[in-house]
Amino acid sequence: MASALVTPKGNEMPPPVSFIFGGISTEYDGSVASLTSVMSTYLELPVDKRPFRISNLYHVCRADGLVRTIPFNSVFSIDKLHKDIYDGSGVSAQTLLAAFDTIASRSEYVVNLLHGQFGEDGGAQTLAAISGVRGTFGDPQVASLTMNKYAMSSFVSSLLPADMVKVPQTMLVTPRNIAEGVEFAKSIQGPIVVKPNSLGSSLFSELFYDPDKSGSEIETLLRTIFCYDSSALLQEFISGDEYTCGCIISSSGPLSLPVIKIEADSQFCGRDQKYSNHVARKSVVSRNDTVSRELQGISETIASSLDIYNMARFDFRVKGESEVWFLECNYIPGLAKDGSFHKMLHHHGMTVIDLISWIVANSTPFIRPAHYVEYERWKVPGCTDAAKELAD
Secondary structure, eight states, rough: OOOOOOOOOOOOOOOEEEEEOOOOTTTTTHHHHHHHHHHHHHHHSSSGGOOOOOEEEEETTTOOOOEEEEEEOOOOHHHHHHHHHHOOSSSOOHHHHHHHHHHHHHHEEEEEOSSSTTTTSSSSHHHHHHOOEESOOOOOHHHHHHOHHHHHHHHHHSSTTTTBBEEEEEEEOOOOSSHHHHHHHHHSSEEEEEEESSSTTTTTTTSOGGGGOHHHHHHHHHHHTTOOSSEEEEEEOOOSSSEEEEEEEEEEEEEOOOOEEEOTTTSOOOOHHHHHHTOOOEEOOOTTSHHHHHHHHHHHHHHHHTTEEEEEEEEEEETTTTTEEEEEEEEEEOOOOTTTHHHHHTTOOOOOHHHHHHHHHOOOOOOOOOOOOHHHHHHSTOOOOHHHEEEH
C-alpha cells in the first residue's frame, strides 16, 4: 500500500492535533515510548509535509496523576520533551477532569496514548465522553471489555464457533479464592500460564511447566499480581506459534494490517521475552499465507462486532496448521519503533504519522448517547412523529 500521508494543499491549513500520554499505570514507560516514536517521526518531516499541526502535549505525571501541558513550538526537540517529562515540577498542573474540561473548551482533537489501566480500561474514555473531548478515546464500555482478558475471551467464544477460534481453559482468580486457584492449576494436565487479568505488556506473566509441583510459586505470583490488579488468570498453555494482528478502523469498517509472528526460544512470550534485549523475534507473515488470511478475517470480525474505534491489536496462538486460539485484545496498541504495531504499519506502507493522519480523516467519532429517555412519549398511541424525532 502506498503511504497514506495527506499533505495540505494550497492555503489549506493542516488540522490541529494534541496528544495525551504518560499515566499512572505500570505501562507509563510504554506510553512515553509511543509518544517519542510519534514525535521523532513528525520532526523528521519538513514543515510543509506535515499532515497535521501539533497544538499541545498533555503529560499525565506518574508521581501525582496530575496533567501538565507541554506546548509544541518551533524549538521543540525530543531532548526538550524528555526534560519536560522528567523535570516538570515548575509547570502548573491540574486534575485530568479539569484538563479535559479545558481541552473541550478549546475544541482540541486529542490522540490518546495512555496505555494500561485507566488509560485504556474505560476510565479516561468515560471522563472524555462526559467532558465532550474529541479524539481517539472511543466507547468507554468497549474499552473496559477489551481490557478485561477474561471477559474478552468470553465474548470471543460466544461470538465465533470453536472450529474457527478457540479459547484456552481459564480460571479467574481473586484474593478470595487463591487456594481454589492453586488447586485448579494443579488439575490442568500440562503447563499453565499465570497472568494479570487487566495489566498489559505481559507484566507478571509466567509459564509453569509443572503446576502440580509449583503451588507455592504460583501463590506467590498471584499475591504479587493482586498488588496491581484485582484479579488474575490461570490459563492452560497452548503450544504452537504466537501471532498478532492489528486493525485500523474507519467509518466503513475495520482494515486488517499484516500479521506478525512472534517467536521465542522458550515457546512462551512473556514480558522478558518481548522486551528484554529483544529476545523474541518478530517477522511479517505473507498475506497469501493461510494462517495470515485466517487471523485477519477473525480480527476484522471481532473488531466490527465490538464497535472498536480507530485501532486495535489481537493476539493469538496457532497450534498445528490451522487451530486458532484467541489470547487477548490490545485496545491502544503501543507505537514504539520496536513494537509489533509499528512493524505492521511499516509493512502496510504507513508511518505512525500516516496512521494518525488517517484516523483524523477517516475514523468515526464516538458520540455519547443520551441517557434520558422520554419513555412516556413512546407509550402514547399515535406517537409516530415523537418516536421518529427521538430516533433522529
